Amino acid sequence: MAVVLRGSLVTLFKGLVGSRCPQLASRPLSVSAGLCSPETPPARADATFKVTMVPGDGVGPELMTAVKEVFKAGDVPVEFEEFHMSEVQNMASEEKLEQVLTSMKSNRVAIKGKIHTPMEFKGELASYEMRLRRKLDLFANVVHVNSLPGYSTRHNNLDLVIIREQTEGEYSSLEHESVTGVIECLKIITRKKSRRIAKFAFDYATKKGRNKVTAVHKANIMKLGDGLFLQSCAEVAQLYPKIKYENIIIDNCCMQLVQNPYQFDVLVMPNLYGNIIDNLAAGLVGGAGVVPGESYSAEYAVFETGARHPFAQAVGRNIANPTAMLLSAANMLRHLNLEYHSQMVSDAVKRVIKQGKVRTRDLGGYCTTTDFVHAVVENLRHRPIY
Known part of the structure; x- marks a missing residue:
C-alpha cells in the first residue's frame, strides 16, 4: 500500500491508495514543533506507526479494546506499546511512570484513558496524571465540541473549541497547612505560559479557519493572577488582527454556554476553568461519552476523551460509550498523516450514531459497548484495497 499524504496536523489532503507491500517494518514517528503540529512523514506500506497506549482506570481498558x-x-497501520498504570489499583510507581514517559518520548504520540486520582492525601500532592502532563509539558488541551449528526439535543449544530492551559493555575500542587485548620492553596499564573496558550489558541483559529477567540477569566476578583492571563491574551490578540477577540468572566460564560452556545467559536482559559467548561460543553452534545480531546506540547501529542471520567460504576458491565475514544483515535490517525484511515474510522462512528439503531444507554439506547463496536466495524466502508 502506498499512501501519499501532505500537510500538517491542521492542513491535510486526501491520499491515494495503491498496492500493499508484503511486510511492515515498525518505526517511531518523528515530531518537530510548530503549533505543536509537526511535519510528519507520509504513511507508507513499510511503516507501522508506534503509539503508546495507557488504558487507565474505570472503563478505560474496555474503550481501548474497542x-x-x-x-x-480497518487494517490501520498502528502498533501499540501498552502500559497499565493506576493509582487506585496499586499499579502506579516511579518505575512505571518512567517506563510510560520513555515510551511516549520515543513514540511522541500516545492514546490514554483517565488515570483516576484518589481524593485521599497519601503524601504526594501531584497525581500521576498531572505529573505526566508536566514532564511532557503537555500545556495545551483541545476539546472540539461538535454536535453528532442524527442525535438531537437542546442545541443542535454546535461547533466550538475549548483550549485549556493545563500545566499551571489551580492545579499546581502547591498546598500547605499554614496553621492548624488553615490550608493555603496557591494558584500560579505566569506571563510566559499565558502568552503561550494564547498564541496556541490564535494559531489554531487561524489554521482552522475560525473567526473568534474568547478568553475566559475571573479578573474582576483575581485581579493579579487572572489579570495577568487576560492581559497576556489581549497582547497576543493584537498580533492577529483578522481574528476577533473577546473576553468573558467564567461564571457568565457558563450561563451563556447553556443559553446561547452559538456565540462562541474558540475559547481559551486557565486550567481549572477549562476542566469545568469542557465538561459543561460535553453535556450540550450528549455527554462525556461522545466528545474527543487531545493534549499537545512542542514535541508530543496525547489523545484521550474530552471530558475525563473513569466511569468506575460502569466497569465490567459492557455499557460504556466508546464514541469519544474512537473519535480521539481517529484524530490521532489524522495527526499521524493517516488521513484516509482517520476519515474511515470517524465516518463509521458517526454513521452508526446517525442511523440510530445502535446506541448505548447514555444516548438513550439499550445496546452494549460490544454492539456499538460491531456496528462501527460493519460501517468501515472504503477500506484499503490491497
Whole structure:
C-alpha cells in the first residue's frame, strides 16, 4: 500500500491508495514543533506507526479494546506499546511512570484513558496524571465540541473549541497547612505560559479557519493572577488582527454556554476553568461519552476523551460509550498523516450514531459497548484495497 499524504496536523489532503507491500517494518514517528503540529512523514506500506497506549482506570481498558478492534478491522497501520498504570489499583510507581514517559518520548504520540486520582492525601500532592502532563509539558488541551449528526439535543449544530492551559493555575500542587485548620492553596499564573496558550489558541483559529477567540477569566476578583492571563491574551490578540477577540468572566460564560452556545467559536482559559467548561460543553452534545480531546506540547501529542471520567460504576458491565475514544483515535490517525484511515474510522462512528439503531444507554439506547463496536466495524466502508 502506498499512501501519499501532505500537510500538517491542521492542513491535510486526501491520499491515494495503491498496492500493499508484503511486510511492515515498525518505526517511531518523528515530531518537530510548530503549533505543536509537526511535519510528519507520509504513511507508507513499510511503516507501522508506534503509539503508546495507557488504558487507565474505570472503563478505560474496555474503550481501548474497542479502539484495537476497530483498528484491526480497518487494517490501520498502528502498533501499540501498552502500559497499565493506576493509582487506585496499586499499579502506579516511579518505575512505571518512567517506563510510560520513555515510551511516549520515543513514540511522541500516545492514546490514554483517565488515570483516576484518589481524593485521599497519601503524601504526594501531584497525581500521576498531572505529573505526566508536566514532564511532557503537555500545556495545551483541545476539546472540539461538535454536535453528532442524527442525535438531537437542546442545541443542535454546535461547533466550538475549548483550549485549556493545563500545566499551571489551580492545579499546581502547591498546598500547605499554614496553621492548624488553615490550608493555603496557591494558584500560579505566569506571563510566559499565558502568552503561550494564547498564541496556541490564535494559531489554531487561524489554521482552522475560525473567526473568534474568547478568553475566559475571573479578573474582576483575581485581579493579579487572572489579570495577568487576560492581559497576556489581549497582547497576543493584537498580533492577529483578522481574528476577533473577546473576553468573558467564567461564571457568565457558563450561563451563556447553556443559553446561547452559538456565540462562541474558540475559547481559551486557565486550567481549572477549562476542566469545568469542557465538561459543561460535553453535556450540550450528549455527554462525556461522545466528545474527543487531545493534549499537545512542542514535541508530543496525547489523545484521550474530552471530558475525563473513569466511569468506575460502569466497569465490567459492557455499557460504556466508546464514541469519544474512537473519535480521539481517529484524530490521532489524522495527526499521524493517516488521513484516509482517520476519515474511515470517524465516518463509521458517526454513521452508526446517525442511523440510530445502535446506541448505548447514555444516548438513550439499550445496546452494549460490544454492539456499538460491531456496528462501527460493519460501517468501515472504503477500506484499503490491497
